[in-house]
Amino acid sequence: MEYVGWKAKQPQLINKKLMPNKKSNDWLQYSGIGTQMLITIILFWWLGGKLENHFKLFSKPWGELLGLFFGIFAGMYNLVNQLNK
Numbered sequence: 001m002e003y004v005g006w007k008a009k010q011p012q013l014i015n016k017k018l019m020p021n022k023k024s025n026d027w028l029q030y031s032g033i034g035t036q037m038l039i040t041i042i043l044f045w046w047l048g049g050k051l052e053n054h055f056k057l058f059s060k061p062w063g064e065l066l067g068l069f070f071g072i073f074a075g076m077y078n079l080v081n082q083l084n085k
Contacts, residue, residue, distance in 0.1 A: 029082075030082070030083075033079055033082060036075070036078065037075035037076075037078070037079060038075075040071050040074050040075040040078065041068065041071035041072055041075050042071070043071065044067040044068065044070050044071030044074060045064055045067045045068045045071055046067070047067050048063040048064045048065070048066050048067020048068065048070070049063060049064045049067065050063075051063045051066075051067070052064065
């Protein structure tokens with residue numbers, strides 16, 4: 001006996017009516033933003049301190065402040081770019 005034209009029905013694992021077309025791992029994309037901003041700010045603050053101590057480019061508080069503000073700007077710029085994706 002031969003079944004001509006018979007196809008086995010594949011089981012449907014995901015019901016598309018219950019699961020919308022939204023990514024389930026969106027939170028993973030944004031989970032490291034705070035840590036990334038903190039590392040960026042601290043790195044630029046440290047670099048500003050190195051510039052003022054090693055190269056004597058700025059007087060005492062201005063190198064660290066310049067690095068701190070540049071780090072905040074770079075962190076916020078990166079945050080906005082990641083959120084706009």
